[in-house]
Amino acid sequence: MSNHxxxxxxxxxxxxxxxxxxxxxGAVLEVFDGIAKVSGLxxxxxxxxxxxxxxxxxxxxxxxxxxxxxxxxxDFSRIKEGDVVKSTGRILEVGVGETLIGRVVNxxxxxxxxxxxxxTSKAYPIERVASGVVTxxxxxxxxxxxxxxxxxxxxxxxxxxxxxxxxxxxGKTAIAIDAILNQRGQNMICVYVSIGQKDSKLRKIExxxxxxxxxxxxxxxxxxxxxxxxxxxxxxxxxxxxxxxxMDQGKDVLIIYDDLSxxxxxxxxISLLLRRPPGREAYPGDVFYLHSRLLxxxxxxxxxxxxxxxxxxxxxxxxxxxxxxxxxxxVISITDGxxxxxxxxxYKGIRPAVNVGSSVxxxxxxxQIKAMKKVxxxxxxxxxxxxxxxxxxxxxxxxxxxxxxxxxxxxRSVELLKxxxxxxxxxxxxxxxxxxLVKGFMDDIEVAKIKDFExxxxxxxxxxxxxxxxxxxxxxxxxxxxxxxxxxxIGDYKMSFEK
Amino acid sequence: MIMVKISPKNxxxxxxxxxxxxxxxxxxxxxxxxxxxxxxxxxxxxxxEMLQALQKIIDKKEGIVRLKITTAGNxxxxxxxxxxxxxKEQYKAEKVISEYFEKExxxxxMRVEVEDELLDTTYRNRLENLEKFLIQAx
Numbered sequence: 001m002s003n004h005x006x007x008x009x010x011x012x013x014x015x016x017x018x019x020x021x022x023x024x025x026g027a028v029l030e031v032f033d034g035i036a037k038v039s040g041l042x043x044x045x046x047x048x049x050x051x052x053x054x055x056x057x058x059x060x061x062x063x064x065x066x067x068x069x070x071x072x073x074x075d076f077s078r079i080k081e082g083d084v085v086k087s088t089g090r091i092l093e094v095g096v097g098e099t100l101i102g103r104v105v106n107x108x109x110x111x112x113x114x115x116x117x118x119x120t121s122k123a124y125p126i127e128r129v130a131s132g133v134v135t136x137x138x139x140x141x142x143x144x145x146x147x148x149x150x151x152x153x154x155x156x157x158x159x160x161x162x163x164x165x166x167x168x169x170x171g172k173t174a175i176a177i178d179a180i181l182n183q184r185g186q187n188m189i190c191v192y193v194s195i196g197q198k199d200s201k202l203r204k205i206e207x208x209x210x211x212x213x214x215x216x217x218x219x220x221x222x223x224x225x226x227x228x229x230x231x232x233x234x235x236x237x238x239x240x241x242x243x244x245x246x247m248d249q250g251k252d253v254l255i256i257y258d259d260l261s262x263x264x265x266x267x268x269x270i271s272l273l274l275r276r277p278p279g280r281e282a283y284p285g286d287v288f289y290l291h292s293r294l295l296x297x298x299x300x301x302x303x304x305x306x307x308x309x310x311x312x313x314x315x316x317x318x319x320x321x322x323x324x325x326x327x328x329x330x331v332i333s334i335t336d337g338x339x340x341x342x343x344x345x346x347y348k349g350i351r352p353a354v355n356v357g358s359s360v361x362x363x364x365x366x367x368q369i370k371a372m373k374k375v376x377x378x379x380x381x382x383x384x385x386x387x388x389x390x391x392x393x394x395x396x397x398x399x400x401x402x403x404x405x406x407x408x409x410x411x412r413s414v415e416l417l418k419x420x421x422x423x424x425x426x427x428x429x430x431x432x433x434x435x436x437l438v439k440g441f442m443d444d445i446e447v448a449k450i451k452d453f454e455x456x457x458x459x460x461x462x463x464x465x466x467x468x469x470x471x472x473x474x475x476x477x478x479x480x481x482x483x484x485x486x487x488x489x490i491g492d493y494k495m496s497f498e499k
Numbered sequence: 500m501i502m503v504k505i506s507p508k509n510x511x512x513x514x515x516x517x518x519x520x521x522x523x524x525x526x527x528x529x530x531x532x533x534x535x536x537x538x539x540x541x542x543x544x545x546x547x548e549m550l551q552a553l554q555k556i557i558d559k560k561e562g563i564v565r566l567k568i569t570t571a572g573n574x575x576x577x578x579x580x581x582x583x584x585x586x587k588e589q590y591k592a593e594k595v596i597s598e599y600f601e602k603e604x605x606x607x608x609m610r611v612e613v614e615d616e617l618l619d620t621t622y623r624n625r626l627e628n629l630e631k632f633l634i635q636a637x
Contacts, residue, residue, distance in 0.1 A: 009633075012632075012633055013629070013633075016628075016629055016632045016633075018625055018628070020618065020620050021618075022616045022617060022618045023616070023617045023618075023619070024615055024616060024617075025612070025615055025616070025617040026615055039615075040614075040615035041615060042614075042615050065506065065508065066506075066508065084617075086617070
């Protein structure tokens with residue numbers, strides 16, 4: 001055994017070739033808060049990796065006349081004034097490959113889950129220009145999030161960028177995690193990028209994904225709250241580079257940036273330390289480009305270019321519901337729609353606390369399956385009417401029958417769209433429940449009993465409306481035969497429910 | 500009025516141009532005025548930086564290359580001379596100014612630094628590279 005080890009080591013050492021060449025070096029002038037000012041390094045490129053004497057990695061960001069401003073990726077407390085800094089000639093890159101699946105890595109791609117080293121097959125630069133126009137295709141296939149209100153009213157397609165926005169504690173991460181959990185068996189790789197979050201929250205999320213079997217297709221990239229700002233700054237780019245690897249293999253990827261507000265804050269910190277001029281809310285002038293170049297990398301490629309896709313769910317945390325602040329308006333304008341969560345709705349018990357009126361999906365409608373479109377159309381209209389009438393009905397006591405009917409239907413719609421966390425619903429089941437709602441089968445069911453009715457109906461229909469389910473799965477739309485079967489099944493179930 | 504920020508390098512360039520070809524009382528007068536400007540602009544604290552920049556300018560104009568060599572053991576006079584000759588030829592320098600250091604921890608070989616270029620052939624560096632190579636091979 002020991003002979004074998006010695007033999008292997010000998011072979012490895014023999015394979016080692018010494019390359020003596022001159023290197024460009026510099027010296028640390030000052031170090032502070034994850035930033036180093038370095039003299040020398042005359043030929044260094046912007047975003048080039050540099051290495052410090054202690055092995056820490058850095059990235060050259062500010063190229064000035066006599067000095068270079070470097071962000072330090074890792075522990076900067078051991079870097080001293082006068083330490084040698086070497087340029088590498090390489091733009092910052094991250095190891096990518098199938099081996100990353102199921103693992104938790106930090107912003108530079110190193111494992112932090114205690115499951116050993118990760119051997120990756122390739123390295124991708126973390127900053128890449130987004131795919132060009134000719135390689136792209138419009139969004140046409142849905143991402144099933146398993147959340148009724150999203151899949152029906154604010155549908156998301158593969159390759160779309162849909163913003164999740166709301167105050168703290170409104171369930172933004174919950175939506176993202178539910179979406180990941182629902183990707184089981186949907187041929188989707190998920191990348192969850194945690195930026196500036198508490199380690200306890202990340203641990204909880206990882207445990208939840210593990211329990212739901214979602215780590216089998218998920219990679220977690222984390223830059224924790226205790227890590228220096230440069231790590232938070234590069235984390236989303238690392239995440240999207242990993243996602244691009246899978247997209248290049250022709251796979252569909254769902255990436256979640258949780259959250260970009262903290263990312264912008266980390267970048268503001270770096271920019272101010274690098275003495276870049278501050279602008280609105282002290283953010284630097286290129287904070288729009290910071291997020292636009294990141295989110296532009298989400299796309300759907302056409303068949304000739306592999307047909308993969310990256311769907312992005314960036315998350316933004318607002319302060320007191322103010323979506324007109326700098327970063328929220330920037331990201332709203334970059335993305336293809338937003339899911340707007342409200343504290344008021346959350347405390348009213350409407351969970352997920354999605355404000356259907358302010359939420360929108362600009363391209364997802366094209367990706368919705370035909371059957372879902374058929375039931376979601378009337379639902380959207382009824383919800384819009386309900387919102388208007390709800391405010392109006394608070395003043396008037398005498399309401400006509402049509403108004404009363406619309407109000408009652410609206411209450412039932414809101415009730416039906418409520419959903420518990422970690423309980424994604426299959427698209428077919430969503431269609432059955434929404435069909436029963438929009439066709440008026442639930443109008444005479446008490447609002448308080450809607451959830452029970454839905455649960456029972458879905459279970460009953462799954463057993464008894466086999467033709468309908470088969471048609472939805474294979475044809476994405478029902479036929480007259482399937483519809484007749486479903487109507488009968490709903491009728492039968494309703495009779496037994498009322499008894 | 501646009502206030503342009505003056506760097507120590509700018510002042511060094513100005514001092515060099517103002518003193519070029521001057522000597523004796525003339526040179527002294529120019530240097531006095533230079534120090535006065537630094538004091539007026541509250542830049543005396545940047546004196547060191549300015550002197551370093553001035554040194555670089557003079558080196559460049561006069562073709563001087565500064566060399567820093569670190570070895571594990573002592574280098575003989577002939578070895579030093581040979582090395583300096585080679586550097587002189589490679590950098591097309593008029594004159595080479597060398598500084599020699601000894602560090603036992605380098606184990607062997609030598610480390611040559613010219614401006615921001617480094618050639619490290621020390622055994623320690625080779626061992627460190629071998630260590631990195633073996634870790635990557637795992």
